[in-house]
Structure formats: C-alpha cells, structure tokens
Amino acid sequence: MAHYCLICGSQLQTKWIENREREFCSVCGWINYEQLKVSAGCRIELEGKLLLVQRKNPPFKETWHFPSGYVEVDEYPPHAAERETLEECGLVVSANYLAGAYFYDDDPRGSGVVLMYSATINGGELSLSDETLAVKFFMPDELPALPLAGMSALASIQDWLAEKKNG
Ligand SMILES: [Zn+2]
CATH class of the missing domain: 3.90.79.10 (Nucleoside Triphosphate Pyrophosphohydrolase)
Incomplete structure (x- = not known):
C-alpha cells in the first residue's frame, strides 16, 4: 500500500536512514520515524x-x-x-x-x-x-x-x- 507525506502529500519512498529502512519524502525531505x-x-x-x-x-x-x-x-x-x-x-x-x-x-x-x-x-x-x-x-x-x-x-x-x- 502506498503511503503519502504528511507534510506535502507526495508519495513516500523507502531508503536506508539511520540504521534501518524508513519511508521518506523525496520532495520535501520529511522522514517517517515510526515510534511506539x-x-x-x-x-x-x-x-x-x-x-x-x-x-x-x-x-x-x-x-x-x-x-x-x-x-x-x-x-x-x-x-x-x-x-x-x-x-x-x-x-x-x-x-x-x-x-x-x-x-x-x-x-x-x-x-x-x-x-x-x-x-x-x-x-x-x-x-x-x-x-x-x-x-x-x-x-x-x-x-x-x-x-x-x-x-x-x-x-x-x-x-x-x-x-x-x-x-
Ligand atoms: Zn513531503
């Protein structure tokens, strides 16, 4: 399922960031840090x-x-x-x-x-x-x-x- 940026609405990509694969926005740079x-x-x-x-x-x-x-x-x-x-x-x-x-x-x-x-x-x-x-x-x-x-x-x-x- 595609996920979208909470800031600008663009479709998120995944990338290795700070020791794990995370969703990020290639348009505005927002990173989806999932938390407990x-x-x-x-x-x-x-x-x-x-x-x-x-x-x-x-x-x-x-x-x-x-x-x-x-x-x-x-x-x-x-x-x-x-x-x-x-x-x-x-x-x-x-x-x-x-x-x-x-x-x-x-x-x-x-x-x-x-x-x-x-x-x-x-x-x-x-x-x-x-x-x-x-x-x-x-x-x-x-x-x-x-x-x-x-x-x-x-x-x-x-x-x-x-x-x-x-x-
Ligand atoms: Zn964005």
Whole structure:
C-alpha cells in the first residue's frame, strides 16, 4: 500500500536512514520515524485486592487488564492514567508514582509502552463504560486463572504479585 507525506502529500519512498529502512519524502525531505505508542494506566489496590477491568471489544475481547489507554499528544501521562480510569470504571483516582513501564508487541493496533502508576481512590463509583464488560477487585490467588489482555497486562500483574509476596 502506498503511503503519502504528511507534510506535502507526495508519495513516500523507502531508503536506508539511520540504521534501518524508513519511508521518506523525496520532495520535501520529511522522514517517517515510526515510534511506539504510549499508554498510561492505574494500579489500584484496596484491602489487598487489585482492580481490573474486562475489555468489551477486540482486540483482546473479554480479557482483563488494568484501567489504561493511549496518552494524548499534549497530555501529562499521570493525568492520562487518571482520565482513563475514570472513563473505564467510574473511579476518581490520584496517580501517585510510576510502578513500572511495560513494552508490548502483541497488539494488532501497534506496539507500545504502558506507563503503570500506583493510584489511590478519591471518589466516584465503580461503573461500566461502553468499552468495559466488567470491573472487579481480585484477590492475588484469583489472578493466575484470568485471561489477560496481552503481554503488558501479564507483566504488570506479575510485578504486583511479586511485590505482594516480598511484602
Ligand atoms: Zn513531503
């Protein structure tokens, strides 16, 4: 499929640039540096249980993950994590500190990094969105049986479990 320059609309060519083949525009010189998508999410623990949301839509339909989503281009990542949590499960939270950063390359929409913040609940009420099939707090021993939304969900939940075990 032909791709076109975002600056001048000319058809892009491919060329070896800075150690890999990249698309570039021979008319205006624009280079298409493909980059990872950035997402942010919240890790919310209450009375020893972990909050997860179940996806309603593909990809990863009906699997579980932390409330999270794409960071807008002008958005402070902790605010994106708080916004996505409110949208997906109805809770008003504060993203307190970065608990981990998780790479994934198993999403058909493109590869990326998820910034996962440890967060506390300030208000709101657990509720569903049009992207969410269910929201639930899980005990640590319930987590291994859950179908998870890909490698970043698995890695971030494993990290939380390891932290619980190590006190
Ligand atoms: Zn161009």
